[in-house]
Structures are given as structure tokens and as C-alpha cells.
Amino acid sequence: MGESITIIHTADLHLGMQPEKDLPIGKERAREVAESLPRLVAACNELEADLLLIAGDLFHKAPLVRELKDVAYQFGKLAKTRVVMIAGNHDYISARSNYPAWIAANGYAPEDAADGARVTMFAGAEAEKVYLPELGTTVYGRSFRSQNVTEGIYDDIVPTEPGIRILLAHGGDATDAPLDVKKIAGNGWDYVALGHIHKPGMLAPGIVYPGSPEPLDRNETGPHGYSLVRITVDDAGRHKTDATFVPFSKREYRDLEILLTAETTAGSLADAAAAAIAADGGENLYRFVLTGRRDADFAPDAEALAALGNVTEVVDRTLPEYDLAALRAANADNLIGMFIDALAERAETDEVARKALYEGLTALLRQNKRGF
Numbered sequence: 001m002g003e004s005i006t007i008i009h010t011a012d013l014h015l016g017m018q019p020e021k022d023l024p025i026g027k028e029r030a031r032e033v034a035e036s037l038p039r040l041v042a043a044c045n046e047l048e049a050d051l052l053l054i055a056g057d058l059f060h061k062a063p064l065v066r067e068l069k070d071v072a073y074q075f076g077k078l079a080k081t082r083v084v085m086i087a088g089n090h091d092y093i094s095a096r097s098n099y100p101a102w103i104a105a106n107g108y109a110p111e112d113a114a115d116g117a118r119v120t121m122f123a124g125a126e127a128e129k130v131y132l133p134e135l136g137t138t139v140y141g142r143s144f145r146s147q148n149v150t151e152g153i154y155d156d157i158v159p160t161e162p163g164i165r166i167l168l169a170h171g172g173d174a175t176d177a178p179l180d181v182k183k184i185a186g187n188g189w190d191y192v193a194l195g196h197i198h199k200p201g202m203l204a205p206g207i208v209y210p211g212s213p214e215p216l217d218r219n220e221t222g223p224h225g226y227s228l229v230r231i232t233v234d235d236a237g238r239h240k241t242d243a244t245f246v247p248f249s250k251r252e253y254r255d256l257e258i259l260l261t262a263e264t265t266a267g268s269l270a271d272a273a274a275a276a277i278a279a280d281g282g283e284n285l286y287r288f289v290l291t292g293r294r295d296a297d298f299a300p301d302a303e304a305l306a307a308l309g310n311v312t313e314v315v316d317r318t319l320p321e322y323d324l325a326a327l328r329a330a331n332a333d334n335l336i337g338m339f340i341d342a343l344a345e346r347a348e349t350d351e352v353a354r355k356a357l358y359e360g361l362t363a364l365l366r367q368n369k370r371g372f
């Protein structure tokens with residue numbers, strides 16, 4: 001059967017961040033972001049994980065002393081799980097960073113691991129490694145020490161120790177430690193634990209962004225969670241890595257599309273919106289996207305929809321429904337008639353022309369009411 005280790009890989013917790021600060025749900029979201037670390041600690045204990053990897057941006061900004069003190073307290077609740085972590089571009093280790101003193105005070109430096117330390121943070125100017133004898137595993141990694149890192153600081157790290165080899169890295173775009181994925185994939189890692197991109201994804205087999213455990217911005221739609229990794233070494237010494245995404249966030253951002261027709265009224269729209277939220281369970285964060293053709297006299301009331309609860313935004317993509325033939329006949333000798341003539345045919349096949357026609361007509365008719 002051989003041996004296997006179980007890893008929870010997370011990144012980008014962005015502790016201290018307050019998403020949707022201006023909405024009624026803002027306070028709750030701040031609390032949910034803060035709770036992501038204790039919840040992950042509890043998950044480690046429940047799954048009896050061997051290793052918790054934090055691949056940067058644990059904090060949204062340079063952490064305060066009291067915030068780090070609480071992180072050490074949370075780590076202290078881990079029953080058997082070892083922790084290895086790095087800093088990212090948001091909590092990078094500047095000259096004024098509180099990380100180095102925290103590492104020293106708690107014995108979190110790589111060299112402290114030999115004395116049985118349960119937590120290791122890499123903070124040095126070069127790549128570092130820590131050997132975890134009970135797991136037959138060596139973790140390599142490197143923290144951000146400035147906000148921007150334009151060199152590929154992870155491409156040339158090559159594992160030298162036998163056993164299971166893991167790389168902890170943050171970034172992956174031009175100004176945040178660009179990654180040469182092909183090169184890294186050929187370096188012999190069992191698993192590369194990445195951070196920085198908030199959407200979960202895999203760059204290559206075993207090279208993984210777990211995403212942020214909570215969605216932090218209304219454009220971060222879809223599931224959020226962590227990467228659950230099992231690395232097995234069989235009796236013949238062959239290594240096998242399985243990584244699974246595990247949904248974990250308290251809420252998700254969801255887009256709810258509502259189709260309007262010429263029959264839609266203020267009341268029917270409010271009911272349709274409320275029903276769409278109810279059908280989803282009501283716990284998520286919603287953006288309404290209104291589409292279709294509405295009566296030209298009816299304008300959707302975005303504020304009324306926003307008041308339905310956990311609504312972050314209302315995007316109105318509807319177009320007014322006009323009786324083009326009647327309008328054309330009534331305006332044969334003026335600008336409105338000319339405008340319809342110019343665009344009507346093209347609007348039948350071209351979405352942009354259709355939008356121009358209907359939005360232009362709305363403007364012209366409004367102008368017409370005030371008198372040319």
C-alpha cells in the first residue's frame with residue numbers, strides 16, 4: 001500500500017479585507033473572511049491533514065502584531081497538522097514587516113523545524129526549504145519581499161532532497177513573479193502549491209491555484225474553497241498526486257438573469273427577482289442581469305431590486321419594445337422617421353445596430369416630448 005500524506009492547500013485568505021463594505025451584508029462578509037482561517041484549522045483537524053500549505057496573501061495588507069498573534073493562536077489549535085507558509089504581494093515582507101519578529105518569537109523559521117516546530121514560514125531573500133521527517137517530505141518556497149516581482153523567482157528552484165517534494169509559490173503574472181509553467185512542470189515536483197489567482201484552477205497536472213477560500217469581489221463568481229491533496233508513494237517508490245477542489249466558502253457570487261417582456265410590470269419584475277433569489281436558497285450574493293424587451297414606458301427600478309437582500313448590483317441590459325411600423329408612420333417627415341429608416345433593416349440581423357436603434361429611439365422620443 002505504501003505511504004500517503006494528506007494536504008490542505010489554501011492561499012489568498014486576505015484576512016482584514018471587508019468585501020461589500022457599503023452593503024448591509026458588509027459586516028457579515030468581513031466576519032466570514034476573518035473566520036476563514038479558524039474554519040480551515042477546524043477542517044485540518046477534522047480531516048487529520050498532515051500538512052496545511054498557505055501560498056501567500058494570508059493577509060490583505062501588511063499584518064499588525066495583534067493579527068499575527070491571533071494567527072499563532074489559531075495554529076496552536078492544530079492537533080497534528082504541520083503548517084508551511086509564504087507571503088504574497090499583499091502581505092510581502094518589507095523592511096517594516098511584522099512577519100520576521102513573529103517568526104523569531106514563535107520559532108517559525110526553517111531551522112526551527114529540527115527542534116519540532118509545527119509552523120514554518122519562509123521569509124528570506126532566497127528560496128528556502130524545510131524537511132518534515134515525519135512526512136518524508138521537503139517543502140521549498142520563497143516569499144514576496146516587495147510588492148512587485150518581475151523576475152521568475154520560482155522557475156529555477158529545483159528539488160534536491162529525496163522523498164516527497166513540494167513547491168510553495170505566489171504569483172503568475174508579469175508583475176507578480178511570472179511562472180514558466182513548462183519549466184516548473186519539468187523540475188520534478190510532486191505538487192506545486194500556488195497562490196495569487198482567486199479563482200481555483202490548474203496550470204498543469206499538480207500545479208494548482210486553490211483560489212481564495214471566500215470570494216472577495218463581485219466579479220469572483222462561482223465556487224471558492226481549497227485544494228485537498230493526497231500524495232502516495234507506493235512500495236516500488238512511485239509517486240502519485242491527487243488534487244481535488246473542495247468548495248468551502250460561506251457564500252458565492254451568483255449572476256441571476258431575468259428576462260423582461262413588454263408585459264413586465266414593476267410588480268411582476270419584483271416577484272420574478274424574489275423568486276429567483278428564493279430558488280437559489282437566498283444565502284448567496286446576487287447580481288441581477290436584466291435582459292429582453294420591456295415596454296418602452298417601463299423603466300426597471302434598480303433600487304427596489306437591490307433592496308431584496310444580498311444584491312450587489314443590478315445590470316440593466318433590456319431594450320425598450322417599440323412598434324417600429326407605427327412609429328415610422330407617425331414620424332414620416334422628421335428625424336425619428338429618418339433614424340428608423342437608417343437602422344431598421346440592419347437591426348434585424350445586427351445586435352449592435354439593434355441596440356443603437358432602440359437606445360437612439362429612446363433618446364429621440366424623450367427629446368421629442370420636450371419639443372424639438
Ligand SMILES: [Mn+2]
Nearest residue numbers: 057088089196
Ligand atoms: Mn496575490
